[in-house]
Amino acid sequence: MNLEVFKHIYYRMPAPVRLLLSIFVLMFLFGLTIHLVEPDQFPSIFDGVWWAFITGATVGYGDYVPLTVAGRLIGILLLLTGGGMLTFYITTLAASTINHENELSEGKVSFNGKQHIVLIGWNERTRQLADMIDDKDTNQEVVLIDRSLNQLPYRHYPVHFIHGDPSEDAVLHQANIDTAKAVLISADVTIDERKADINTVLAAIAVRGNNQDVPINTEILTISQVENAIRAGADTVISSNDFMSTLFYHELFHKDQTKPFETVLTLLNKQQFNHIPLPDPLDESTFKEAILFFLENGELLIGFIRDGEWYINPNDDMTLNNNDTVIILAEW
Known part of the structure; x- marks a missing residue:
């Protein structure tokens, strides 16, 4: 040498x-x-x-x-x-x-782990989500990408911060997007809704271009951009305005002694929705018989999906077939 x-x-x-x-x-x-x-x-x-x-x-x-x-x-x-x-x-x-x-x-250090969750956009929603993930599984690594933050104290939040534009490949490589487990793109509510949705779509395109298999969940504020998000590669499109409008409606017109918001929040904290193919033993059974079948396993059947149509709490005597997808509630 x-x-x-x-x-x-x-x-x-x-x-x-x-x-x-x-x-x-x-x-x-x-x-x-x-x-x-x-x-x-x-x-x-x-x-x-x-x-x-x-x-x-x-x-x-x-x-x-x-x-x-x-x-x-x-x-x-x-x-x-x-x-x-x-x-x-x-x-x-x-x-x-x-x-x-x-x-x-300051978000300058690249992440080198695998099977992590990537959160795009820092706001109160993603902050609480990071805390929930940390409470449920302290071993689950979370990487945050945000361009508006100049600093995020590493010791105060359970995330690895990457500063930059999530639509740029270099920033996504810093977040090691190739080995990510899932991606959530949160809408920026501080800017115009249409512009926020365009930024979300661009981020989804960039993520899908770098990882063809990672599940991408996007938050869309305007109905007109839902299809664009799907075209960009999003697997799930969360229309937060629709959800909140429906929840507001329930709060305004609910029956006495009913608390829709607290009920939904508690339900989602304690239980998870599962969509599974109808088990073979339940083919040609009634909805009531299927309810009893799932109750034996500690699960609650609330409906099913057939040919793209959703049936929630249908008549007890409705017959199920093996092409149906059942919707059940189960513990996390």
């Missing part, structure tokens, strides 16, 4: 690694030198290296001590050079740790 190749490799190393390597080389040279100068006091090279590290760190156990003038001069040179390098290494390591934490908070 010639000098230029060595310099090329050495100066591309991270500063703490480069400094640590320099310390090992320097301590080895001092240990070798003191062994050659005073072989009786330092019987082996390792003894010399041990003395060099202990002296350079200003610990000074006194188990090995140079007795000759030449040996003591070597010790003085060691204190003037090696001691300073060790102190500088410790301060550099501490500074690197602080810088790394700052870069994490």
Whole structure:
């Protein structure tokens, strides 16, 4: 290896690694030198290296001590050079740790994990979602992509923050989108709804272009952009305005003593919806018989889907067939 190749490799190393390597080389040279100068006091090279590290760190156990003038001069040179390098290494390591934490908070550090969930857009909805994910499974990694945030304290939120435009490939590569488990694109409610939906569609196109298989869930604010989101590759389109309008209607016109919002919120927190093909034993059975079948497994049948039409809480005597998809409620 010639000098230029060595310099090329050495100066591309991270500063703490480069400094640590320099310390090992320097301590080895001092240990070798003191062994050659005073072989009786330092019987082996390792003894010399041990003395060099202990002296350079200003610990000074006194188990090995140079007795000759030449040996003591070597010790003085060691204190003037090696001691300073060790102190500088410790301060550099501490500074690197602080810088790394700052870069994490500023969204500059790439994510290297796998099977993570990518959240695009930081708002109160995604903040609560990140907390819910952390409560349900502390091992689930969450990566947040947002261009409006300049800083997100890494210790305060259970997410890995990436600062940038989610429609750019470079930003998605930072989030390691190739190995993501799922993606949620949240609408930016601080800007015009149509513009927010266009940004969502662009982000969906970019994600799908980088990962053909990852499930993409998008929040769309205007009905006219739902089809565009589907064309962009979204697997699920959440029309949040429709949902909230329906919920508002229930709140305005519900029956006495009924609490629609609390009911829906509690239901979604405690239970999950499952869509599964009708089990073979239930072919040609009635809806009532199917309810009893699922109750035995601790699940609640609430309806079924047939030829794209939804039947929620249908008549008990309706007959099910093996082409139906049943809708059940089950615990998380």
